[in-house]
Amino acid sequence: MANLPTSPKSQMPLAIDAQIEIDGIGMGVLSDGTPFLTARGLARLCGIQHTSILDIANDWASNRPAITKIHSLLQTHGLTYEEPYTTVVDKGTMSHAYPDGVCLAILEYYAFEAGINRKDEALMNFRLLAGKALRDFIYTQVGYDPENHVPTQWKQFHDRMSLVYNAVPAGYFGVFKEIADMVVHLGQSGIHIDSTFVPDGSVGIHWAKHWKAAELENVYSPRIKYEHNYPDYFPQALSNPQESNCYPESALGEFRRWFREVYIGAGKFEAYLTTKVKAKSLPISVAQLAISSYANQPLLK
Numbered sequence: 363m364a365n366l367p368t369s370p371k372s373q374m375p376l377a378i379d380a381q382i383e384i385d386g387i388g389m390g391v392l393s394d395g396t397p398f399l400t401a402r403g404l405a406r407l408c409g410i411q412h413t414s415i416l417d418i419a420n421d422w423a424s425n426r427p428a429i430t431k432i433h434s435l436l437q438t439h440g441l442t443y444e445e446p447y448t449t450v451v452d453k454g455t456m457s458h459a460y461p462d463g464v465c466l467a468i469l470e471y472y473a474f475e476a477g478i479n480r481k482d483e484a485l486m487n488f489r490l491l492a493g494k495a496l497r498d499f500i501y502t503q504v505g506y507d508p509e510n511h512v513p514t515q516w517k518q519f520h521d522r523m524s525l526v527y528n529a530v531p532a533g534y535f536g537v538f539k540e541i542a543d544m545v546v547h548l549g550q551s552g553i554h555i556d557s558t559f560v561p562d563g564s565v566g567i568h569w570a571k572h573w574k575a576a577e578l579e580n581v582y583s584p585r586i587k588y589e590h591n592y593p594d595y596f597p598q599a600l601s602n603p604q605e606s607n608c609y610p611e612s613a614l615g616e617f618r619r620w621f622r623e624v625y626i627g628a629g630k631f632e633a634y635l636t637t638k639v640k641a642k643s644l645p646i647s648v649a650q651l652a653i654s655s656y657a658n659q660p661l662l663k
Contacts, residue, residue, distance in 0.1 A: 376393050376396075377451075386406050389503060390459065396448075396461050397497045398460055398465075399459075404460050404469075407469055408481060408487070409472065409484050410479075419445075419446050431471055432471050435467040439467075443464055447460045462496050470492075526538050527539065533610065534610060535611055536608045536609075538562040541565055569625075581613075588606060591603050
């Protein structure tokens with residue numbers, strides 16, 4: 363048999379990057395690039411009941427002959443999975459994504475190894491989808507290009523950064539670019555920027571108040587305006603170009619101290635998240651994750 367593809371082990375919380383259903387077969391790609399099928403989609407390929415896939419998942423750690431054989435098929439191709447699926451939350455709903463490696467092992471089992479439970483449909487589909495064919499099929503159906511793809515959850519940050527990266531005049535800094543490390547850290551914790559979660563707006567407002575109250579213009583020289591644009595699919599783009607403040611580079615040290623000790627350390631970031639929760643634009647679970655992601659960070663010590 364052809365080699366099964368390997369599903370990479372990610373340390374980041376995974377999300378669904380792209381998903382589609384074709385002829386009752388639910389499929390998609392996770393944020394680490396792993397193609398997957400839903401339980402119902404996998405069952406349809408194998409020609410079996412949806413409940414049979416659920417039974418395999420529930421018994422994954424057992425010594426049932428079928429489970430033992432599926433594990434053996436995986437090991438033949440150098441694969442092991444502690445669980446047969448990845449649990450993901452998409453639009454507030456929890457679902458199970460079965461990676462392509464597991465799918466092909468189960469499909470191979472029902473094609474050749476299931477005894478009286480062998481399925482002709484499984485045999486036909488395995489012949490069509492063995493090796494990389496399933497992976498390539500899913501990529502094609504969802505329109506995913508693994509060579510030139512920005513994962514969906516990073517796309518909005520990527521698109522915003524591409525518009526502001528060189529927009530600030532030489533000798534000055536802008537808030538969005540300066541807090542990019544924070545946005546990346548949040549993304550690695552599973553919290554991604556979108557049109558309703560724009561932390562640089564909050565940072566910019568509080569920093570501007572500090573700049574004025576501390577009369578920092580007298581210390582570092584005046585701030586100036588630059589054109590800040592949002593990607594055209596953001597609601598904020600209706601008022602593009604927007605005039606935003608940028609500050610003398612000589613004030614960077616003060617900004618970083620203020621950001622560490624005041625915005626994060628003194629609770630302004632937590633207050634921002636609280637307002638988002640009250641406005642129902644951010645789930646409380648996400649806000650709690652964002653706060654806890656900074657709880658043990660060196661910048662708070």
